[in-house]
Amino acid sequence: MTPGQGIISDIKRRWPSYAADWLDAFRDKSTMVRCASTTIWIATTTFIPALALGLSMQSQSSRRMTHVDFLLSEALSNVAWTLIGGQSLLILRVTGPTKTFLTILTYWADALPVDFVRFSSLVNIYAGIMVMLFATFNGAELALAINRFTSENLALFISVTFVFAGFDAMATMKAKIGDDDAKFLKYFILHLGTVILAFKILEFRKSASVRKTVRLIVADFAPLMAVTAITGLSYAFPNVAVDRVNAAAEHLPRWPTAVDLALSAQHCALALVPALMFAVQIILETNICAMLVARPENKLRKGTAFNWDMFLIGGFTVATACFGLPPSVPALPHSHLHAKLLGNSVESKRHGIIRSRVHGATETRVTNFAAHVITFIVVVCFRSTFGHIPIASLSGFLVYMGLASLGSNQLVRRLPGGFGSIVPTKFLRRVPKRIIYAYTAVQLLVFGAIFACRMSASRAPAFAATYPAILALSVPFSFIALPRMLGSYFAHVLTTSAEEENIVGLFY
Incomplete structure (x- = not known):
């Protein structure tokens, strides 16, 4: 195929289908209600995680990249995406791995030394151009080789990244508070309270004894309910101070400005190295996300746009970098769940577990567009509305996101200790347990190498930046080495079988 074809x-x-992408949301009353509900879900389940990740990055970068940058990047990128993107159901976010890579770049910038915003912007511009070239030469079709082996490792990396970021935020706050034990105790209570309350809400949402309408309402407002409740609790014992978002927002500019990219020739050349690794990560995240949205059980009918979407993601990465904003890429699990929420589904109960089957889907741009217009308006005009949220609650929410997704990750559920009940039945019928043990052990070794690489950021940032390469190499590894280790038939079953439990985990 010729370049650009x-x-x-x-x-x-x-x-x-472009006009239908907008008009289908208003097809009938039930569709309009479903789209309104989904809009609320997107607005609440993207805003709070973006705020939490942004505050974590703001602390780690010494306010050189802020939570406002995260929120504006997501709002502007998604509004633009709904206007010109291919697959309308993809939701763009500053993901956990993106934040992880930006953290590694802070160590690069300090070690060189060079201004972090200038250096990270240049890296993102290079990475965006590489992604655009990859898409121009039809690379997205090659990335369709990504299978369950790599997807589950990426999902586990995202989960552990969230947990690590939450506890790292707590450690940073402890260092900031110092010897004020009362203040830290209150921080810890709010942090832990958010985790516990969020899990209680998650249990309520999954209860088979609760009406579907009530569960849908809880699902839409779950993050907002948890954070709002803990915010109210934070006003107890007013004699003990609480750090809130308002304090972190002091003296922040309302609008981003163009970045002065004046760097030495040596630094410009050196930026190509992490840019290549970051481009690999963007490509993997974009393709895995796009493939999950396009899975047959979602009943989508308007077709895919893998290369066009990847080209746009590269372009958006360049555009946001020019203003010092972090890049937003297709996100798990939001994009996949977006497709499910817009589906016409029928629920059934079996052994006390609620299952749903999609019979048709509403593929619309309206939900994502409306949700992020709301986000943009809140960030620009009503910052005080979320300024009272305690930082402890947001760090706790990061931990919750990671732990909740660990519980539904099939890699974790295949660990020894409960194969008969937690491993998908198809695996037990077709693959011996010893093979499943061996496969899971290999996956964990690959994940260990990825995470160990990331954890070396403070001591060896150049080495830490190579973790996307290890993740990418797991793709050919699953095709070449796994069949020789486990047998061709077993390797094929384990790396390609798709289960309804959602291989990327359920964060909210």
């Missing part, structure tokens, strides 16, 4: 084919495939 894949992009052209994607545009031709999706363009005839």
Whole structure:
């Protein structure tokens, strides 16, 4: 296929459905209600995690990149995406791995030394151009080789990243508070309270004894309910001070400004190294997310746009970098769940577990557009509305996101100790337990190498930046080495079988 042919084919495939992408949301009353509910869900389940990750990055970068940058990047990127993107159901976010890579770049910048914002912006511009070139040469079709082996490792890395970020925020706060034990105790109570309350809400949402309508309402407002309740609790014992978002927002500019990219030739050349690694990460996240949205059980009918979407993600990465904003890429699990929420589904109960089957889908741009217009308005005009949230609650929410997704990650659920009940039945029927043990052990070794690489950031930032390469190498490894280790048939079953339990985990 000639360069650019894949992009052209994607545009031709999706363009005839562009008007329907907007009008289908208003097809009938039930569709409009479903779209309104989904809009609320997107607005609440993206705003609070972005705020939490942004505050964590703000602390680690010494306010050189802030929570406002995270929120504006997501709002502006998604509004632009709904206007010109291919697959309308993808939701762009500053993901956990993106924040992890930006953290590594802070160590790079300090070690060189060079201004972090200038250096990270240049790295992002290079990475965005590389992603655009990859898509131009129809690379997204090659990335369709990504299978369950790599997807589950990425999901586990995202989960552990969230947990690590939450506890790292607590350690940073402890160092800041010092010997004020009462203040730290209150911080810890609010932090732990958010985790516990969020899990209680999650249990309520999954209860088979609760009406579907009530569960949907709880699902839409779950993050907001947890953080709002803990915010109210934070006003107890007013004689003990609480650090809130308002304090972190002091003296922050309302609008981002263009970044002065004046760097030495040596630094410009050196930025190509982490840029290549970051481009690999963006490509993997984008393709895995796009493939999960396009899974047959979601009943989508308007077609895919893998190359066009990847080209746009590269372009958006360049555009946000020019203003010092972090890049937003297709996110797990929001994009996958977006498709499910807009589906016409029928629920059934079996052995006390609620299952749903999608019979049709509403593929619309309206939900994502409306949700992020709301986010943009709140960030620009009503910052005080979320300024009272305690930072402890947001760090706790990061821990909750990670732990909640660990529980539904099939890699974790295949660990020894409960194969008969937690491993998908198809695996037990077709693959011996010893093979499943061996497969899971290999996956954990690969994950260990990825996470160990990331944890070396403060001591060896150049080495830490190579973790996306290890994740990418797991793709050919699963095709070449696994069949020789486990047998071709078993390796094929384990790396390709898709289960309804959602291989990326359920964060909220």
